[in-house]
Amino acid sequence: MSVPYVAIVSPTEEWNPAVHQRRDLLPLSLEIEGRDSSVPTATLSVQNPNLAPSELSDKRILISDRGRLIFDGILEPAPIGLVDDVITLLANARPPVEEDLKAAMNALATPLKVSPYWEPLCVPQGQEEEWSEILAARASVVAHSRIQGAPSVVDALTGSTVLTVKPRKGRVRYQEGEKIAGTYGVKLKAAWKELVTQPIELNIKSEDSSGIFDRLETYTWEGIVENFPKAGDTLGDGFSVLRSECELDVEDDRADPPVIVPVEEFVASFVPGEAELDPFIKKLGTQKVKFQCAAIRARLNLEYRWEAERTETAEFKFPIVAQPGATNAEENIEELSLRPLTDGTGARSWQPNTAYEVGDEIADGRFIYRCRVDHTSGATRTGAEWVFVGETNYLAARRISSFFRSARGAAVLAHALERAKTRARFAARKVRVSFEAAMPKPWHVTEDMRIALDAGPAPNRLPGGYATGRLVEYRLTWDRGERLFSGVIACCVGTGVLSEPTLGAVTGSAPGASGRVEVVVENDREAQREALENAQTVVEGEPSFNLEQLPETIIRITTTPAAATSFESDISVPISGSLGFPLQAPIEV
Structure with a gap:
C-alpha cells in the first residue's frame, strides 16, 4: 500500500519497527508539513474507526515508512462522526506534554545567550525570552524535528x-x-x-x-x-x-x-x-x-x-x-x-529552599534572573526555572x-x-x-x-x-x-x-x-x-x-x-x- 503505517501508541513507547509498523489508522491520504519556526503537522484523511472521538483525542501516533520513523506526534481533538465516515485528523509533532516543549526551548536558549550574539543592553525589558531577540544577532532560525518536535537552531x-x-x-x-x-x-x-x-x-x-x-x-x-x-x-x-x-x-x-x-x-x-x-x-x-x-x-x-x-x-x-x-x-x-x-536593582539574592513565583527577580552573583515557573528552590539554581535577564x-x-x-x-x-x-x-x-x-x-x-x-x-x-x-x-x-x-x-x-x-x-x-x-x-x-x-x-x-x-x-x-x-x-x-x-x-x- 502506498500510504505509510500509522500506529496509536502510549506516551512512553519507543519506536520499534517490528512492533509499530501496523495500521491502527488507515489513511486514505496523508500530508506532513513543516516550515521554519513552526512545529511540523500531519493531516490524515481516514475512515472513522469504531472509536469514540474522545478515544482519539490527544493520542500519540507513530507514522513510519519502509521501516523508518518519519513522524511522532499527538492527535488534536477528533471530530464527531459516524463510524466509517471519512474524517480529517490533525497531529502535531511535539512532546506529549506542552511543558516539555517549553522546557526544551528554554534549554536551547540558554547557551545562545553569549557575547557577541546576545547583549542584554540591547534587549527591551521583558523580552529576554523572545526568540526574535535571542536570534537578533545570529543568521539562524528555529527548526523543529518531525520526531516529537525537538527544537534546534540551524543556519x-x-x-x-x-x-x-x-x-x-x-x-x-x-x-x-x-x-x-x-x-x-x-x-x-x-x-x-x-x-x-x-x-x-x-x-x-x-x-x-x-x-x-x-x-x-x-x-x-x-x-x-x-x-x-x-x-x-x-x-x-x-x-x-x-x-x-x-x-x-x-x-x-x-x-x-x-x-x-x-x-x-x-x-x-x-x-x-x-x-x-x-x-x-x-x-x-x-x-x-x-x-x-x-x-x-x-x-x-x-x-x-x-x-x-x-x-x-x-x-x-x-x-x-x-x-x-x-x-x-x-x-x-x-x-x-x-x-x-x-x-x-532591588532584586534579592537567590536563596535555596525558598518559594518563588513566576515573575520574581533574583540576583545571583552579578546577574539578574526572572522566575519562569512557580517552584521551591533546591540546593542549586537551574536554567529550567530561571531566565537570564541581565547584569545587576x-x-x-x-x-x-x-x-x-x-x-x-x-x-x-x-x-x-x-x-x-x-x-x-x-x-x-x-x-x-x-x-x-x-x-x-x-x-x-x-x-x-x-x-x-x-x-x-x-x-x-x-x-x-x-x-x-x-x-x-x-x-x-x-x-x-x-x-x-x-x-x-x-x-x-x-x-x-x-x-x-x-x-x-x-x-x-x-x-x-x-x-x-x-x-x-x-x-x-x-x-x-x-x-x-x-x-x-x-x-x-x-x-x-x-x-x-x-x-x-x-x-x-x-x-x-x-x-x-x-x-x-x-x-x-x-x-x-x-x-x-x-x-x-x-x-x-
Whole structure:
C-alpha cells in the first residue's frame, strides 16, 4: 500500500519497527508539513474507526515508512462522526506534554545567550525570552524535528544536508523580491548618570609649588586660624573639605604659648578715646602699641562631587556585496536605545529552599534572573526555572566620559555589528523558488537542509538554469497512490565572495565640565600696614592712630559648580570591509 503505517501508541513507547509498523489508522491520504519556526503537522484523511472521538483525542501516533520513523506526534481533538465516515485528523509533532516543549526551548536558549550574539543592553525589558531577540544577532532560525518536535537552531542560509531535486515539468515558480538596501548599519544611543569627583588642592607657596595662599602674613592672625575651614566642612553645593591645615609658623612649638616666628613689628602710638578711659582714672596722652606680624602655613584639599547626565551616540554602516541589480541606494540603519546603564536593582539574592513565583527577580552573583515557573528552590539554581535577564549594573564604574570607548561599550558595538550582519543576510535571501517533485525517501527530508534544484527542460525556467537554497517550508503528500514532495527554498543573491566587515578603534572626545574654587585674601600684611600708616596723625609731636582703622585679614573662598549637568556627544566608529553572501540563485537581468 502506498500510504505509510500509522500506529496509536502510549506516551512512553519507543519506536520499534517490528512492533509499530501496523495500521491502527488507515489513511486514505496523508500530508506532513513543516516550515521554519513552526512545529511540523500531519493531516490524515481516514475512515472513522469504531472509536469514540474522545478515544482519539490527544493520542500519540507513530507514522513510519519502509521501516523508518518519519513522524511522532499527538492527535488534536477528533471530530464527531459516524463510524466509517471519512474524517480529517490533525497531529502535531511535539512532546506529549506542552511543558516539555517549553522546557526544551528554554534549554536551547540558554547557551545562545553569549557575547557577541546576545547583549542584554540591547534587549527591551521583558523580552529576554523572545526568540526574535535571542536570534537578533545570529543568521539562524528555529527548526523543529518531525520526531516529537525537538527544537534546534540551524543556519538560515544553508543546511546540514543537501538534497538534489529534479522538479516536475511546469512545477517550478521563481519569485524575486524587492531590491535590498546596499548599506546596512546600526545607530546606538546610550544614556547614563556619571558620577564626577574632582580633587582641588590649595596651599601656600613652597620650594616646589606655588599655592594660592602665597606669602600669607597678617597682623590679625588669631581669627584666621580659628575660622579656617576644617576637614568635613562643606563649601557650597558638592564641595567638601578632605584635608585642612592652617597654623602659625612657629619658632618653638614646645613653648606655651608657642613662640611665633617674627616677621615684622609695627610700633606706633595712639590717643585713647573717651569711651576707652576708665571714668575713675582719667589719663590723657599717648601710648605705644606694638603689632606683631605672623606668617601662616595653610593647605586645603577639597573634593567636588556631582552627577551629570550623559547621552552618547555611535553609528556605523557597511556596504553589502550582491549581484548587480539586486540592491538599491538605500540604507538600512537600525536604531537601538540601550537600557539605562546605571539603574540599580532591588532584586534579592537567590536563596535555596525558598518559594518563588513566576515573575520574581533574583540576583545571583552579578546577574539578574526572572522566575519562569512557580517552584521551591533546591540546593542549586537551574536554567529550567530561571531566565537570564541581565547584569545587576551595566557599568563597572560610573566615572567614565565615554561609554562606547569602554570595554563594556566595545562589547555592545560587537553585538550591534552582528545584528546588522544578520539583518543583511536575511534580506539577501530575496529569491523564493517553489517546486513540486516526486517524493524522495521521506526521511531524507529534514528541518535542516539545503535543496539544489535541477530545473530541467522548459517550462521550468530559472535564471541561469539552477537555484539552491535553504528549505524553509516543505510538504510530503501521499494521495491516491501518488507520493509528492513540494517546498519553498530561500536563495541568496550574493556573488559567492564571502566577506566580513570589521570595526575599528572608536574615536572622538566627550565634552566635560568642572567645578571652580576662587580664593581671595583681603587685607594682608601689606594692606594692613598701608591702612595704619594712612590713618596716623601727629598729636603733640607723636604719631597716633585710631585702633578701629586696623582692618582684619579675611580669606574668602568662593565655589562655583560645574556649568553643565547634561552632555550629549557623538562617537565615531570606523568600519572596514563589506559583507558578502553565497551565490545561490542568479537574478533576472
